[in-house]
Amino acid sequence: MSNVAIAHDLADLPTGVGGYATPEFGPLVRTFARFMGGVPGAGGALTVQLRGVPLVDIQIGESAPGTAWDADTGAIVFSATKGIAATVIHRLADRGLIDYDTPVAYYWPEFAANGKERITVRHLLSHRAGLSGLPDIAAGLDDILDHRLMEQRLAAAKPDHLRGTPTYHALTYGWLLAGLARAVTGRGMAELFRTEVAEPLGTTGIHLGRPPAGSVTTAATMHGGRLAFVGTTYISLVLGRAYSFPGALGAASRALFLPGLEDFLEGDTPPILDTELPAGNGVCTATGLATLYGALANGGMHNGRRFLSPQTIKTMRHIETYSLDHALFYIPMLWHMGYHSLPIPGARAGFGHIGLGGSFGWADPNTGLSVGFTHNRLSLTALYTDQLASAWVLPLAVRGARSTRRTAQTPARRRAA
Structure with a gap:
C-alpha cells in the first residue's frame, strides 16, 4: 500500500473481503462482496486507482479450493x-x-x-x-x-x-x-x-500465459x-454449420468456434x-491491470515517469469506428485501436477491454481513474451476469472517485477561508 493510500481513512470491509478501501468506495466494496462472494473455489479482486493512488485493493474468495485469493493471485483475463x-x-x-x-x-x-x-x-x-x-x-x-x-x-x-x-x-x-x-x-x-x-x-501482475x-x-x-457445453454434439453441429450463414451468426461462429x-x-x-495467445491468455492481477490503465488514464505518466507520449495517448483515446460489430451481434463496441468504450454510465468517457466472463481493465482520462477487475468464474449459469460486471463496477468506481475529490476539496476550502 502506498503512503498516499495509508494517509486516507480506511473503510470497514465486509466479512470475507481482504485488502483495503477508502470510505468513499463503500458502495462499490459492498456490491463486490455481494456479487463475488459465497462460491467455494471461486474468487476475485478489484483495484481502483485515482491519479495513480490506490484507493481500493480488495480480494474475496478462493483462487483454488482451500487457497485464499490474495493480491498476487492472477486470473486468466481472456480478451482483456x-x-x-x-x-x-x-x-x-x-x-x-x-x-x-x-x-x-x-x-x-x-x-x-x-x-x-x-x-x-x-x-x-x-x-x-x-x-x-x-x-x-x-x-x-x-x-x-x-x-x-x-x-x-x-x-x-x-x-x-x-x-x-x-x-x-x-x-x-x-x-x-x-x-x-x-x-x-x-x-x-x-x-x-x-x-x-x-x-x-514496475508491476509483477501482468503475464502472457502461465507466470x-x-x-x-x-x-x-x-x-x-467452462465451455464444456460448446463441445456437445448438438451445439458443435449447429455452430459448425453456421460458418456459411450470412450476417452476425456466421461471423460470430467463424471468429469464435472451432471443433475441440x-x-x-x-x-x-x-x-x-x-501458449502465447495475445488475444486471450493474459494472466493478470487486478492491480496489474489498474496500474497499466492508470498510465493510460493519466496522460501516459506513471510514478512521474513517461510511459507513453501525450500524442500517442490522444491517438489511443480516439474512437476509430462507431459502426456496429458484425461478429458481436451488432453491439456498438466503439472500437479504438486496441480498446473499446461502452455506452453505459461511468464508461462513456473511458476506454479499456473486457474479457470473457467479465474481467477487465479500464481507464478514464477525464478523471485519472483506472480500474482492474479479475476473477476465475466461468460457467454458463453465471456467464451473463458476470459478463456485465463492468455495468456496476464502473459507475460505482466513478461515484467513489467523485466523492474522493469532494472530500479532498473540503479541507482545502476550510484552509482558504
Whole structure:
C-alpha cells in the first residue's frame, strides 16, 4: 500500500473481503462482496486507482479450493489481454518503430500475400482486417496452441468479405499483433508483455500465459463448467454449420468456434496457459491491470515517469469506428485501436477491454481513474451476469472517485477561508 493510500481513512470491509478501501468506495466494496462472494473455489479482486493512488485493493474468495485469493493471485483475463497486446504496439509506435497508417506488409513482408498489401496497422488494431475467421487457418486445438504457426497462416491468409468492416477478431487479433511486433522487434509477445509493459510500469501482475517459475503471481484455477457445453454434439453441429450463414451468426461462429476448442480450458492446468495467445491468455492481477490503465488514464505518466507520449495517448483515446460489430451481434463496441468504450454510465468517457466472463481493465482520462477487475468464474449459469460486471463496477468506481475529490476539496476550502 502506498503512503498516499495509508494517509486516507480506511473503510470497514465486509466479512470475507481482504485488502483495503477508502470510505468513499463503500458502495462499490459492498456490491463486490455481494456479487463475488459465497462460491467455494471461486474468487476475485478489484483495484481502483485515482491519479495513480490506490484507493481500493480488495480480494474475496478462493483462487483454488482451500487457497485464499490474495493480491498476487492472477486470473486468466481472456480478451482483456487484447488491451495489453495493443499497448505493446502503441509503445513501439511511440518510439517511431511503427506508423499506424502504414501497411502491415511494410514491416511484415509475408503479410502482403493474397491481396493484403493495403491493410494498415490501424485496420489491424481496430478489427477491420477481414481476418477474423478460424476455420481458414486452423484445423483444431493443436494448431491453435502453435502461436508461430498461427502467425504464419494469417500472413498467408486471404481476407474475407468483411474486410474494412468492424468484425471482432476474437482469437486472430493477438496473433496478428504478435506477427507485426515480431517483424519489428524479433521478439515474441510474451517477452514484449514483460519488457514493454510490466517492467516499465514496475508491476509483477501482468503475464502472457502461465507466470514463469519464481514469479510472485500465481494463476487461479478456473471455476465452473467452462465451455464444456460448446463441445456437445448438438451445439458443435449447429455452430459448425453456421460458418456459411450470412450476417452476425456466421461471423460470430467463424471468429469464435472451432471443433475441440472447448478443451482449451479443461483441467487445473488448462492448455491455454501454455501458449502465447495475445488475444486471450493474459494472466493478470487486478492491480496489474489498474496500474497499466492508470498510465493510460493519466496522460501516459506513471510514478512521474513517461510511459507513453501525450500524442500517442490522444491517438489511443480516439474512437476509430462507431459502426456496429458484425461478429458481436451488432453491439456498438466503439472500437479504438486496441480498446473499446461502452455506452453505459461511468464508461462513456473511458476506454479499456473486457474479457470473457467479465474481467477487465479500464481507464478514464477525464478523471485519472483506472480500474482492474479479475476473477476465475466461468460457467454458463453465471456467464451473463458476470459478463456485465463492468455495468456496476464502473459507475460505482466513478461515484467513489467523485466523492474522493469532494472530500479532498473540503479541507482545502476550510484552509482558504
